[in-house]
Amino acid sequence: MNTTTPAVSPKQKAPVKKTASPQQMPSSSKKLLRKVEPYIWISPSIILMAIFIVTPIVKVFQLSMSKVTRAGKLKGFNNFENFTNVLKSPAFSLVLKNTLVWTIAVVIISTVLGFVLALILNNQFRGRKVARAIVVFPWATTLVIQASVWNFIINKDYGTLNTLLMKIGLISAPVNWTPTPGAYFAWEIACGIFVTIPFVCFCVLSGLQSIDSSYYEAATVDGAGYFQKLFSITLPLVKSSLTVSTVLNIIYVFNSFPIIWTMTKGDPANRTDTLVTYLYKLAFYNGKQGEASAVSVIGFIILLMCASIYMIYTLRKGDDDL
């Protein structure tokens, strides 16, 4: 097999030396080349992620354990003071609770609704293509815009939801849809669900389409009812798609920033804050970068538990296809 330096990136330096002239290479260096080659192929990707993902991770951990000036200068280890400050502040437990409510509510409800929607869209019916294209809309729309429209729709003074319901005759006077911070938070959750459903739906659809229809035919011949087929054929076979979408959603929703930022900015008094909006305010409004980093690290630790489940699962699956 003839191997040459792949022209993938100008950045790689060390391995290039070894691949100088492939034609006249003795067999031992050819062997070495074959060993090194895969690393050359993955190096651009590794360099990119090292600079823009790994370094920020290291920085955040460093900041979280250091005394940081408002200008962002590190002033040495401060005995986990950032963490104790964060954990002591009364806002933090509220924010943590909000984050859990937000994540769990959005992920569970959108998974259930997305799954049902996928079952519906998997039927053959006229207009199915159009319906699918429409369902994609919220996924394709950037969250800021989606959130500002919902913010407009539910406005108590001039929102279109009130106008619409009054025109239909369901209500006679404008309703204040967001009387309490809790109600506002519930609307934010609804918006989160609205934009998450398409992703779940399409993951499940991809799972559903890989199911061999002969299973259903055989089950019908055996006299199985709809729900029997659902629970003994469909669910077990789309389980892997559902797991992937659920785990990814936990991560995305947990880290979701634009919806809450656009609708309430976490106000009033942290009542609608989640960890990410809270840490954004700490870092960029209050200049407490150390404490904000500590919040980040706490977030990682929570997510790491979810990610490790996902990683074990996908790696096992990946080994099967190899």
Add this chain to the structure above:
Amino acid sequence: MSQSANAIRKKPVSLKKVILRLLLYFVVLDVCVITLYPYFAMLCTALKNRVEIFSGNTILPVTALWSNFIDIWSRAPMAKYMLNSILIASGSTIIAMLCGIPAAYALARMRFRGQTAFLGFVIVSQMFAPVVLLIGIYQVMMQLGLTDSLLGLIFVNAAFNQAFTIWLLRGTFMGISAEMEQAATIDGCNRVQSMMKVLLPVAAPGIVTTLIFIFINAWNEYTVALCLISTDTLKPLTVGINTFNGYNMIEWQYLFAASIFAIIPVVILFMCIEKNLVSGLASGGVKG
């Protein structure tokens, strides 16, 4: 005799089928209406004037004010925002693909020590959303002198899309038999040539899907841009449209008119790949 028995047995089934069909259409219609409602509200509002919006009495605009769609271009540097969004999205896509294709190729076609570890890292990296790392990203950008620059945003977007790119492309490449590339190698092609000439054309549908997906992600990105970009003329659309969302008053008609410009390209692109996305999202392989 047997015929009539068949007819009797068939009839209730078909009635049930009709009801189920109707129910299906009813649900699908509802879903579509609810999904499209925000867009409908957005369009109607974009065509109203201020007074009409704040009176909250009308659903459809009394007279469609198409001039709102023209006004936004002079009220804010919309053309700049648009251009920035295009530059950021295309730049991120190019870099993510240039780095992702070789990595996915190596993962799909070669075996090496650390392969599982690399794959594991790729998966775990999805856990770190840019928001959580924002402080770290900001510091790195300061050191590189890339705060308040489009290039910085391009690199961050490309990096955070690596996981998705590699994962999807690896699946695509693994779904394509290596035999043709081996044949090409025997004919004297080297690895790069056999990948470029044999594998990539066959994998084109999967590559296009990945490409469009990264483009959309970068186009829709908000948080990092909000944090890194301070010069108004360097903002992408997602951040820029908030010009109309002022502290004292919100110019809804302009905000939504601008939003529609930001949405349309993405929705069209998304519809193009919708089919491929379904066939391979969760199974980890977009098969061409």
